[in-house]
Amino acid sequence: MIETIHQTLKRLEARLATEELDVNAAFLLLEHVTQKSRASLLADLREPLTEQQLRQFEDLSSELLTGKPIQHIIGQEWFYGRPFSVSKDVLIPRPETEELVQGAMQRASKLFGNKSIRVADIGTGSGAIAVTFQLECPNAQVTATDISEAALAVARRNAEQNDSQVTLVQGDLAQPLQNEKWDIVLSNPPYIGLDEASSMSPTVLDYEPHGALFADENGLVLYRKLAETLPAIMKKPALIGLEIGYLQASSVQRLFQNAFPKSKIELVQDMNGKDRMIFCEIR
Template sequence: MNSECNLAQALAAAQTLGLDRLDAQLLLLHVLGKAGADRAWLLAHDGDLLPDELAQQYRQLSLRRAAGEPLAYIVGSKEFFGMTLQVDARVLVPRPDTETLVEWALQQLASKDMPASARVLDLGTGSGAIALALKKTRPDLDVTAVDASAEALAVARANSGKHGLPIHFILGNWFENVSGHFNLIVSNPPYVASIDSHLAALRHEPLEALTAGEDGLNDLRRIIEQAPAHLHPQGWLLLEHGYHQAQAVCGLLSQRGLADVQSRADLAGIARCSGGRWPGEPAGDGQTADNQALISGF
């Protein structure tokens, strides 16, 4: 890429580095200061010259993408459930699969058994994607988001402020520092086995947010074991998990005493989420006082 490079030539050069056409287009739009939805503009202006400074910037970003760095980290944002969320290497990139969990949660929250101002807990919130999607769709919800990483919470808090969606944030590992009871608990926890060969392709993302023991179920086990102590009677626990883990997760839910255990499939037809209803009184002492460890909303 040089000062005589036009947009079509720049895109072709990026593809020779190994980028697919969509990534090449989105990176070029980012360099040009345009939205990702402006791909048609590129086609209409493919003969426009790309200034040398921007051409060099585009090449550097293309090399980063060719080395496997997620596109979202390079451009600093990711679309999720109709929102543009800030993301960087402090958090996982929100996946479209997780929208399945959000949609299921909204279905449960719309049931006649749920109060209008239901209390929702999002465990391992990361960028805040799930919590913010629920709050955006249902502003009447009382949403609390937890993460063990202060850096991840900083990202989630920034997204909360950007979208004007007040969320309570707690710094803690799963239910640590959480008190009171909730009508719905949702989580997209780490579920990749520590020996999984696919981890090499995810080397740019935070490992602690990906892996959970040799079978990938360690964090799911812990959440399922502890969740009843924080659920109102008839409250739901909904969990995202790996493509092959539905049977194991449903077994853990049933063993813990949850009822109506079931799974939901993503757009590819893969059972991606499982959950169940807590039928009885909260397990354990389940303090009802408001949590004193809440970090300011936004």
């Protein structure tokens, strides 16, 4: 008996649910295998897959059921309406980070208008923040840093495939930025404490780079280092935007209030109502 796309989809969704994995991955996998948009796929739910598509779907389904992220299987994730390549060397971009970019752009518009500005993204990973900011704000000259050469290779690919002019530099945190002054610095650094690993999903823990997830000092060490090094390289006015762990707000606020005593520190919650971003406006 020939199975329709709808039946194939439901079969995988049921297996994913049994394994307590993300059922939404089934639809993403079908989009990848059929090379159809979501709208086209929904219109064709009563059609069968071709033999070749079905073979590919079954092979990739087996990988998905091991807990491997769908983004690693299909090789990409969408961020701010654009496709970004991902691999085991970079963190998969999250929707919360889109909110960091959006919040930074809104504040940049108020602070700088249409003036040419210098922007740095520290710990760029896939390049999602840097590439998106440069494309959305063409008046921004954007530099992205990462300590990982493998991550920078992914970011370079993403800049090229999205036609973005971003300068990529290898180095630890703000170290490669020391010879310039910056209008905006953004960062989504590793911020998970090592003791939190046991409570994390295997899909994250087993497949995403630990260097992009975990940090010492209960996840705060990189915020402390940024608070120590950024005062010397920020212009006035300037903006710092950071993604944080939802329990770190008071600690990170304190670090940056001490580093920039006259700044306006703003805590912003994400779409789920969790403390997720800190913006430091330096006047």
